[in-house]
Amino acid sequence: MAEPVKLTPLMEQYINIKKQHPDEVVFFRLGDFYEMFFEDAVMVSRLLNLTLTHRADSPMCGVPYHASKVYIARLLRFGKKIAICEQVGEIAPAGGLTERKVIEIITPGTAVETEYLEQGVNNFLACLNVYHGKAGFAYIDVTTSEFKATSWNASLMQEYFAKELGRCNPKELLLPLSLKENSVIKNTLEQNPSISVSYYPDWHFNAESSFKKLTEQFKTANLNSFGLTDQSPEILPAGFLLEYLEKTTNTQVPHVKGISVYHDSEYVIIDESSRRNLEIIYNLRDGTTQFSLLDCMNYTLTAMGNRLIRSWLLSPLCDVKKIQKRQNHVQLLFKDNELLKELREYLAPVLDIERLAGRIAMEKAHAKDLQALRCSIDSWLKVRESLKDKDLVSLPLDDAKYISDLILQSIHEDPATSLTEGRIIKRGWSQELDHYYDIQSNFNQILDEYLEEEKVKTGIQNLKIKHNSASGYVLEVTKGKLGSVPEHFIMRRSLMNAERYTTQRLQELEQELNSASSKIIETEKALFLEVRNKLSEYVPYLMELSHEISYVDVICSFAHAAIINRWVKPEVNDSYKFKIEEGRHPVVEKHLPSGQFVPNSINISAEDDSVSFGLITGPNMAGKSTYLRQSALITLMAQTGSYIPAKSAVIGVVDKIFCRVGASDNLARGESTFLVEMTETALILKSSTRRSLVIMDEVGRGTSTEDGLSIAWAVSEYLLNSVQSRTLFATHYHELTRIEHKKLKLLCMDVKETGGDIIFLRKIKEGAAENSYGIHVAQLAGIPESVIDRANVILEQIQNKAKDNPIVIESKKTEKIIKVEEAPKFTAPGLFSDEEIILDEILSCDVDNITPMNAMNLISRWKKALSGR
Structure with a gap:
């Protein structure tokens, strides 16, 4: 019997961490690489086409630390979760073990970094729960703070669950274990294989703790202002989403200030089959947006507008007054071509203020993010100037101007993204920082000024400042002037023709120079965090601003589409x-x-x-x-x-749109074309x-x-x-x-x-x-x-x-x-015998692909035909 393989301390450390994160791919930091071992290594090497190596007979693969975001983004698209395991202690000496722990979990629905997100598309995390016969459904995009919830009778799960999934198209879905074997949910998820699904014990879904979590998040005594009571079925999934976000991202989400509870009466109900048949967002051919309704209507210029137009197309309004308000705004720009052209020109440079604000709130924004925010606000201020006498917008602009001015005065025009590189804070913002920059950039001039002072004090006109790596900066006095050396000169070294000295002031100047770089980085970091903290106070305002921008962008898009396509106002x-x-x-x-x-x-x-x-x-x-x-x-x-x-x-406004056009087999569920057709028809009639x-x-x-x-x-x-x-x-x-x-x-x-x-x-x-x-x-x-x-x-x-x-x-x-x-049944009596027809069907039957149910139906029909029944 072979002896068990003795694991190294490093592998034991990895295994202990992996036990705590069995459902995540552990990115284990080793120097300049993230390494994966065992099953993780085999899976990741296959998905990402990486070379699979071995460490002590254990499968292993790795990715460079500096390029890890590229690989993480690809794994997220495959629906995987990633646990980032970093070195958190001092680097151990040779043979020692550095402390490591998981600092963050990145999942398809909680990713916030730009590299992980699809621009212009919401990144929703959703949750479903059933409580006292009611299904509660909630979804959130942590990058934009959009948080919505709804509910329905659990008996209507077949109709509503697929419809709500189609409405928000989440990247990740959280479910209680009790729903894992629910046939309706299983069938619906089979039709949405791109959604990453995770199950959690039912005790995680607690009404009391969820209610408390939501009130703490929104800083309210109750949830009445959001249309919720402590018994509302929306409470459980919404509260669990917030808990899940905080545990995985290891950070707070202060920008999530409220939740929008919606009901079917507000929007046109479009079931998933109809949404698919009408090709509203994606086409039936290859699942892209080409040849879809979105493709021919979307002329938005901002990521925020792109997200909003998708939302509008998936949730048309039922309120006539709200519809007419949008129509009137479209008409305003439709009739004023010059204004429309001007607005679109100013909107084009506007970046994703909504997600930038989210990054500020979650303390993830870097200096380039702040400059992007400033440039976007400046472009929006031009839009507002063009719309100053129109009723399209109403948000006050004082805060926008303050934010822009704060960033303009404090942040470098072309800043670094890392807090350890310098070049973040603009000169003139901080006297202390300017002092360190002056030392670093003007040190020779400072030395020259000091040298002149010493020449005047000592009378030694040929006094020089020298530098070498061993002694640093020194004052050099020739042999003929040694009698004039003052008491504050400190002897360093004697040479053949001269002697070298230092002074307390020269040592201070040298120390300031040597520490200037680290002081610049330290001071800049503190100043940057101070600016970012000031901006975090304006995150709610920035979210409102982004909503206003997205609304104007979509209205401009509608007007532009109407002009170029010759559309009319209905x-x-x-x-x-x-x-x-x-x-x-x-x-x-x-x-x-x-x-x-x-x-x-x-x-x-x-x-x-x-x-x-x-x-x-x-x-x-x-x-x-x-x-x-x-x-x-x-x-x-x-x-x-x-x-x-x-x-x-x-x-006249419709409450529901049903479009049963064509059908196809669902072989995975054993459903024939006809069964799919009849299921859709039944839903329409009911x-x-x-x-x-x-x-x-x-x-x-x-x-x-x-x-x-x-x-x-x-x-x-x-x-x-x-x-x-x-x-x-x-x-x-x-x-x-x-x-x-x-x-x-x-x-x-x-x-x-x-x-x-x-x-x-x-x-x-x-x-x-x-x-x-x-x-x-x-x-x-x-x-x-x-x-x-x-x-x-x-x-x-x-x-x-x-x-x-x-x-x-x-x-x-x-x-x-x-x-x-x-007309009688569609056959031609006398042309072929029953035996000939059945024989032909048998010979042409695809036995490799026919389902058992279809085979039984065929045999039953042949038997009836041959028996004359």
């Missing part, structure tokens, strides 16, 4: 109307040559006796999906306060109200024709009779056009047929489509001509068969019962 009111004249898809139009996009109109309303339901038929590639999405996007844009791509519009906007495309296409048609028909009736929301419902089931209802309007995509050729006009018109033109689309896609010819033959036989075998269905209506004809 009328937004409290009615149930939904009228858009010549609307356009903002993203599609942007990426088409000018003038090629075909606009379309819509006019429906959820008011009594008004048409509220548009049933749209027509072929693929004719523009149905674009028409549906543009209607939803125009509504969303209008309720953010933006102008819209249309000739005109009247939009959650939509009369004030909602519902966009649905191809409901029921993931199953058999009979089942799909039946579902689509029943869903249409439910929306017409029970919900009565404003609805656009696109379908390939032409049988649905037989539904008669006073609130239903038939619409279709116009198609022009010329000599057998088909032209999609991409224009909506009233009426029902006569054909799906699916075979024509297949031909355009390059399907072989023989297949196209055979498809036309089969289609003709199916249509003939349908004429001979009508099926009668009753349409459930509030007014009356009518009877319509439906």
Whole structure:
């Protein structure tokens, strides 16, 4: 049996520290490197493509200390947590062990250094907890102090959790262990793999301690002013977030002065599926912002404005007065092109004041940060001068001017970032510091002045000052003048032709010179910290200032987008109307040559006796999906306060936007396309109200024709009779056009047929489509001509068969019962036998990728077909 490997004291020290931080990658300081060992080393070397070495047979890899932030940033993007373990004691002599301990934990949601953050995007840390049947959800960006919370009934977790995650898109999520096996939460997190998730024992989530933590943070006796009581479900996650931040960052967060509690009634509810389908922030193709709504609306010039416009697009307003206030501000700049141009010119140099203020509050700001703050404030003062007679801004500017002047007078124009390099404080700010600088830069002149004094006192005109490394500075007297040497000269050395002396004053001057560098660094550090502490008193003001800047930036962005894209101001009111004249898809139009996009109109309303339901038929590639999405996007844009791509519009505010357009398998969860489709449809039917906007495309296409048609028909009736929301419902089931209802309007995509050729006009018109033109689309896609010819033959036989075998269905209506004809199931009797069809399906079945559930469904269907059932 092999003897156990004896660990060195250093490795024992590492192992003891790692035991205290099992979930973090320990960056263990060894000289000029951070080293990782064992499992950490193997994982990090693989993630960062580092060379894996060994120390006493233990896996090991390391990164240079001076470049560590680059590697830490990459690990954070992988969702890892990093424990920074530094040498905190005196460097031990050879063979000794230097004391080390973890001084900071950096996690994806608590990172504050610029190198770790994505500019213009919030870095949210979120927490969810369930307490007495209520789910509390809170999130915070410690770099900007944005702190928000909401709650809902725990029974509605499936609807709300995904929606709130999509709203804030946190980098890190904290959960109690009791929710680890919750199926809804697990399924939601599987769809958001980029979020770093950590679980903590339930006893960490204590209502009493969380309440105390929040009141201490906000310096209040209670939380009533924030809309919270000691029993509010938002208390637990919010309090735990603050505790987690302080423990990991090892610092206070004094700039977090309050929390904003919001409710669904304030914002348009957009579920995660609809947010994804509408491609509001990210596109479906590669998950970037290209070809998204944000991409075509975002002309912000500051990081603060970039964050705010994202927030507005994800949380459109429901309050008409607030919407109209934003619209009026956009209109002000839309009509004054010169003012808009001037504002954008002044906004361009403004840096991230919000995060700079956060760094000051957390005592992490360096001198360059302060200069960046000053330059940004100076640019903003120019903006305010341009807006002095406008109602767009109102924050007093005395504090801004004081902050700018303080930094201008005290901080070097091009300062160092380190407190140990010097060149931080400007000359003239401190007499003591100037004295040390004078000694350092004018020492030769000081020596010359002293030498002249001694010449006058002693009468020795050939007296000289000499210097060497052994003796330092000395006064040299020739042999002929030794009789004139005064008593205050102290003998140092005798030479052949001269003797060297020093004096108390010369020693003092030399000592001052030798200590000047260290005194400069020491004094500058103290002065810098004094200036930064003064600025920390103005952090709340700077946060208000940053909010004002971001608001103006987004308003300028909206106005600029409206001008270059020819958008108009919509009328937004409290009615149930939904009228858009010549609307356009903002993203599609942007990426088409000018003038090629075909606009379309819509006019429906959820008011009594008004048409509220548009049933749209027509072929693929004719523009149905674009028409549906543009209607939803125009509504969303209008309720953010933006102008819209249309000739005109009247939009009664919507409370929810549902967009069920397309679906895909979720193989990881064993869900087929059809199951995903039905889950989304169920959510719409349960959650939509009369004030909602519902966009649905191809409901029921993931199953058999009979089942799909039946579902689509029943869903249409439910929306017409029970919900009565404003609805656009696109379908390939032409049988649905037989539904008669006073609130239903038939619409279709116009198609022009010329000599057998088909032209999609991409224009909506009233009426029902006569054909799906699916075979024509297949031909355009390059399907072989023989297949196209055979498809036309089969289609003709199916249509003939349908004429001979009508099926009668009753349409459930509030007014009356009518009877319509439906085509039989979409097969071609007589063309192929059941055995041939099933054999073909077996041969083409992808057995490597089919799920067990799908396989069982196939076998069941084959069995029924062969038994004649």
